[in-house]
Amino acid sequence: MRPLIACLFLAFLGTASCSDGPKDKRERSTPTYEPQFKKEGTLAFLNAEKDTMRPLLDIELAITDEEVQYGMMYRRSIPKNTGMLFIREREERQSFWMRNTYVPLDIIYIASDSSIVSMAENAIPLSDIGLPSKGPAQYVLEVAAGFCAKHSIEEGHYVRFSILSD
DSSP, rough: OOHHHHHHHHHHHHHHSSSOEEEEEEHHHHHSSOOOOOOOOEEEOOOTOOOOOOOOOOEEEEEHHHHHHHTTTOOOOOOOTTEEEEEEEEEEEEHHHTTOOSSOEEEEEEEEBEEEEEEEEOOTTTTOOOOOOOOOOOEEEEEEHHHHHTTTOOTTOOOEEEEEEO
């Protein structure tokens, strides 16, 4: 009787369930949903001469503290030609990690003048190792790993983005 009461109490609090639980440790830490991409703008890459390069990306924005905290966490895939743009309050050195991020990423650090400061290519999934920018950045763009190499994106290139209106 006591186990049933304890189970009901914990279920009421929303902190546990009455099931047998997960079969292994990994299953326990995996969320029950995968965040889906939400188009909130577009982004173009420009070379050093500021000529537009291809492809144009659809971007999701991370602006609030919660959006920045979660970023690309828990996603199992990234739709082609999409990315997440983090808009920071001020330009300063940035550092990202891959905790709870299941897909490898290229992380692009962008200064307030829209120039690419540095990149962390092929970031290792589920790693807690910090990946700092080489200099101050106000924006950070996460795209699928290999994107920068495939499209010849380099430090010193630029980005131009627009945000969709509600």
